Amino acid sequence: MIITDLEECNKNKVKVYIDERYCFILYDREIRKYGLEKEKEIPDALVDELTNSFVKKAKKKAMDLLKNMDRTETEIKRKLEYSGYTEEIIEEAIEYVKSYHYIDDLRYACNYIHLKKQIKSRRQILGELKQKGISDTDIEEALFAEYDNEEEAIQREISKKVRDVEDLSRDEKQKLAAKLYRKGYGMDLIRRYMKLDS
Incomplete structure (x- = not known):
């Protein structure tokens, strides 16, 4: 070599x-x-020695990254890439932490949804999980398992702002509807719960 x-x-x-x-x-x-x-x-022996040393360091770094908070597989990969590890070494480190179930994207997605579902819409959560590198399959499974109901979420959101939407003027309804839309709720759902004319 x-x-x-x-x-x-x-x-x-x-x-x-x-x-x-x-x-x-x-x-x-x-x-x-x-x-x-x-x-x-x-010498081949030196390359093997150095490679094994870096595999150990990458495994330790991956474990350290997971010490204080749960992370997705993609987040760990990005951190290891940034630290200069090669793809092969990163894969070994990822497989190592996966073997102990320290990385589990489905578990991460379920926990994330459980924590965020009270304050964010389904669409917002879906977008954030995609940014974290979680697969569509894991996201859908987690949404199915964890998401109580978008209708309940929009009702909570509306009740935080007003007791009865009937008490709002048309302009106030439009403003609240726009806010709900920006939070990621669908227009059909907003119209139904805000009692807006089509």
Whole structure:
């Protein structure tokens, strides 16, 4: 195996490319310690040793990321990518934490919906879960399992603002309807509960 490039990525870190493929990031002192130079051969044993070391670090980083809060698989992957780990190492770290059930996107989606369903519409929650990288299948399953009812949610939202929608003027109804729409409720639902003329 040949070191094809040593690319500086900040003050004291260097990206190491072996056979035209990015492999890992090392500190300057490690580059000197191992005597790594561009266009020089690197022993297979050293590559294996360094790769195993980075797999351990990635697993630890993934565990640390989950220590204080639940995260989605995509969120963990993004954090590990940002830290400079390769796809192969990231996959090993993800499989490791999954094997202990520390990452479970369906569980995450159910918990997220359970916490947010009182204050957000189904559409808002769906959008936020998609941004977090949760699959459509997991989102639908979680919505089915957790979402009490969008009709109950809109009723709660309206009752926070007014006792009876009949007491509101047409303009006040329109303003409240616009607010509900911005929160992600569908127009059919808004019309029905706001008693708006079509």
